[in-house]
Amino acid sequence: xxxxxxxxxxxxxxxxxxxxxxxxxxxxxxxxxxxxxxxxxxxxxxxxxxxxxxxxxxxxxxxxxxxxxxxxxxxxxxxxxxxxxxxxxxxxxxxxxxxxxxxxxxxxxxxxxxxxxxxxxxxxxxxxxxxxxxxxxxxxxxxxxxxxxxxxxxxxxxxxxxxxxxxxxxxxxxxxxxxxxxxxxxxxxxxxxxxxxxxxxxxxxxxxxxxxxxxxxxxxxxxxxxxxxxxxxxxxxxxxxxxxxxxxxxxxxxxxxxxxxxxxxxxxxxxxxxxxxxxxxxxxxxxxxxxxxxxxxxxxxxxxxxxxxxxxxxxxxxxxxxxxxxxxxxxxxxxxxxxxxxxxxxxxxxxxxxxxxxxxxxxxxxxxxxxxxxxxxxxxxxxxxxxxxxxxxxxxxxxxxxxxxxxxxxxxxxxxxxxxxxxxxxxxxxxxxxxxxxxxxxxxxxxxxxxxxxxxxxxxxxxxxxxxxxxxxxxxxxxxxxxxxxxxxxxxxxxxxxx
Amino acid sequence: xxxxxxxxxxxxxxxxxxxxxxxxxxxxxxxxxxxxxxxxxxxxxxxxxxxxxxxxxxxxxxxxxxxxxxxxxxxxxxxxxxxxxxxxxxxxxxxxxxxxxxxxxxxxxxxxxxxxxxxxxxxxxxxx
Numbered sequence: 001x002x003x004x005x006x007x008x009x010x011x012x013x014x015x016x017x018x019x020x021x022x023x024x025x026x027x028x029x030x031x032x033x034x035x036x037x038x039x040x041x042x043x044x045x046x047x048x049x050x051x052x053x054x055x056x057x058x059x060x061x062x063x064x065x066x067x068x069x070x071x072x073x074x075x076x077x078x079x080x081x082x083x084x085x086x087x088x089x090x091x092x093x094x095x096x097x098x099x100x101x102x103x104x105x106x107x108x109x110x111x112x113x114x115x116x117x118x119x120x121x122x123x124x125x126x127x128x129x130x131x132x133x134x135x136x137x138x139x140x141x142x143x144x145x146x147x148x149x150x151x152x153x154x155x156x157x158x159x160x161x162x163x164x165x166x167x168x169x170x171x172x173x174x175x176x177x178x179x180x181x182x183x184x185x186x187x188x189x190x191x192x193x194x195x196x197x198x199x200x201x202x203x204x205x206x207x208x209x210x211x212x213x214x215x216x217x218x219x220x221x222x223x224x225x226x227x228x229x230x231x232x233x234x235x236x237x238x239x240x241x242x243x244x245x246x247x248x249x250x251x252x253x254x255x256x257x258x259x260x261x262x263x264x265x266x267x268x269x270x271x272x273x274x275x276x277x278x279x280x281x282x283x284x285x286x287x288x289x290x291x292x293x294x295x296x297x298x299x300x301x302x303x304x305x306x307x308x309x310x311x312x313x314x315x316x317x318x319x320x321x322x323x324x325x326x327x328x329x330x331x332x333x334x335x336x337x338x339x340x341x342x343x344x345x346x347x348x349x350x351x352x353x354x355x356x357x358x359x360x361x362x363x364x365x366x367x368x369x370x371x372x373x374x375x376x377x378x379x380x381x382x383x384x385x386x387x388x389x390x391x392x393x394x395x396x397x398x399x400x401x402x403x404x405x406x407x408x409x410x411x412x413x414x415x416x417x418x419x420x421x422x423x424x425x426x427x428x429x430x431x432x433x434x435x436x437x438x439x440x441x442x443x444x445x446x447x448x449x450x451x452x453x454x455x456x457x458x459x460x461x462x463x464x465x466x467x468x469x470x471x472x473x474x475x476x477x478x479x480x481x482x483x484x485x486x487x488x489x490x491x492x493x494x495x496x497x498x499x
Numbered sequence: 500x501x502x503x504x505x506x507x508x509x510x511x512x513x514x515x516x517x518x519x520x521x522x523x524x525x526x527x528x529x530x531x532x533x534x535x536x537x538x539x540x541x542x543x544x545x546x547x548x549x550x551x552x553x554x555x556x557x558x559x560x561x562x563x564x565x566x567x568x569x570x571x572x573x574x575x576x577x578x579x580x581x582x583x584x585x586x587x588x589x590x591x592x593x594x595x596x597x598x599x600x601x602x603x604x605x606x607x608x609x610x611x612x613x614x615x616x617x618x619x620x621x622x623x624x625x626x627x
Contacts, residue, residue: 050579051581052619177583177587177617177619178587178613178616178617180586180587184587185586185587186586187583187586190581190582252579252620254619254620255619255621256619257616257617258616262619264579264619264620317585317594317595327585327586328585328586329581329582329583329584329585329586329587329617330581330582330583331581331583331619332581333579333580333581333582333599334580334582334599335579335580335598335599335600336579336580336581338599
């Protein structure tokens with residue numbers, strides 16, 4: 001068949017004959033008519049996503065004060081915005097936290113308040129120049145009082161995201177929400193079948209200049225998002241839109257408990273069905289989209305991958321992790337994503353929204369690089385004492401007391417006959433046992449749940465463990481659970497002072 | 500149905516619940532129990548038809564009983580129907596309807612409060 005052009009499609013929008021469906025409806029149509037037939041039948045497929053998009057923010061221009069000021073630092077409702085550019089422009093980032101209210105209120109909430117028409121307090125400071133003499137400024141504005149308010153988000157609409165779970169034995173507070181210990185739950189981002197990029201994974205229609213639904217307004221894609229990683233199906237988009245035209249329903253400040261602030265952003269992208277290839281791509285379903293389940297219990301850049309899952313499994317509400325049934329929670333709203341795809345469909349049908357083709361294609365290959373670090377982080381192996389005294393499990397409290405006395409230290413790891421770590425005894429444990437007349441078996445007084453350091457872990461991770469558990473030393477173990485050293489808070493302090 | 504029992508420090512040491520079970524022979528199920536410096540707070544599941552009897556038996560022993568009518572409240576203006584709350588709830592109060600909006604069966608709620616902190620939008624609160 002001949003290909004359709006964007007002009008053909010827009011002419012149909014103008015005369016009211018356009019056929020628009022959502023990305024949830026399209027798989028059935030392609031299954032029934034085939035890609036060729038579906039491409040003849042359908043003109044546009046609408047997608048949608050509504051979730052936490054931390055890499056968001058807005059440019060604001062306040063207009064000039066009298067006498068004028070060149071804002072060097074500026075705060076909006078006590079949330080600092082970036083103003084290291086000409087006089088009265090500032091970028092309020094979504095995740096910046098309030099200096100008085102902490103993570104309960106942040107840049108995302110300022111943006112939401114502006115969209116809602118609420119007043120926002122501005123405080124600015126400057127050094128004062130001949131042309132900008134003013135040094136301090138305090139005022140209150142609403143979005144109507146300022147010149148431009150432009151949402152400009154460097155990384156939004158992730159093609160998909162990892163599933164987060166927690167294999168450790170303590171609760172974690174993350175940007176993926178609260179992760180309960182021992183795989184108590186798993187959280188994911190929900191768009192799946194409605195994900196804009198998954199419906200055009202080769203970026204034939206999604207590119208620079210593509211007109212999109214951005215929080216209820218008509219915005220644009222301005223480029224590839226930062227960390228764009230198309231080769232791993234982790235594509236991202238950079239987007240821009242007029243904050244003054246946005247709908248408060250789709251701009252929602254959020255707080256992740258004990259983690260921080262984020263902004264829930266609603267994005268919908270229309271995919272013009274120009275040919276059978278594009279139609280075929282929009283037939284993607286939740287069952288075709290896979291993602292990895294990662295253990296957030298490991299606080300490293302590369303987290304262990306526990307398994308692959310499909311979005312269909314995730315949306316069933318339960319997934320299997322190491323033989324256990326684990327309840328899943330989306331962190332983004334599929335209900336709202338569907339609402340966005342439907343709202344965009346309606347706008348197009350009513351002739352209120354005309355899709356565009358990109359003026360420049362986005363890269364559909366390439367990966368996001370890790371950071372180049374020129375100063376390697378010291379690891380436990382660099383700092384620990386490798387001469388560590390241990391004691392065998394079967395011995396007595398009295399034996400332990402002697403070893404501690406002779407060695408002049410506080411922490412004594414207890415090991416099995418195979419030298420595997422089974423517990424730990426401190427000088428304090430021994431003193432307490434003697435005072436209570438418990439001089440026999442070590443087994444009775446040792447701590448069995450030992451917090452340990454892995455020989456390969458960065459020293460930052462170890463320092464955090466010491467602080468979290470309020471302890472002063474950790475036995476260092478290798479991958480066979482054999483004690484190979486001990487690291488104390490003193491060792492870490494010495495390292496810090498050497499730096 | 501669920502009740503919250505508040506006991507002052509003077510009576511927390513007494514086997515209140517055991518006494519009431521023996522007296523009323525009602526099958527009580529303890530959903531959650533906290534002992535704080537200012538006394539104890541226990542959420543108890545009580546068979547519907549034994550509510551009056553059990554409440555009286557506790558009150559006779561000096562405990563204060565509050566019926567948990569609406570243990571957790573959702574602010575529909577703040578809720579975006581993400582479902583973050585679902586996986587942290589230990590008793591399965593929250594689920595998706597067919598249209599992916601949130602549904603709550605508050606009769607299962609034991610007021611642990613985990614959903615309240617999980618909610619990114621501050622849409623959930625526990626009632627007093």
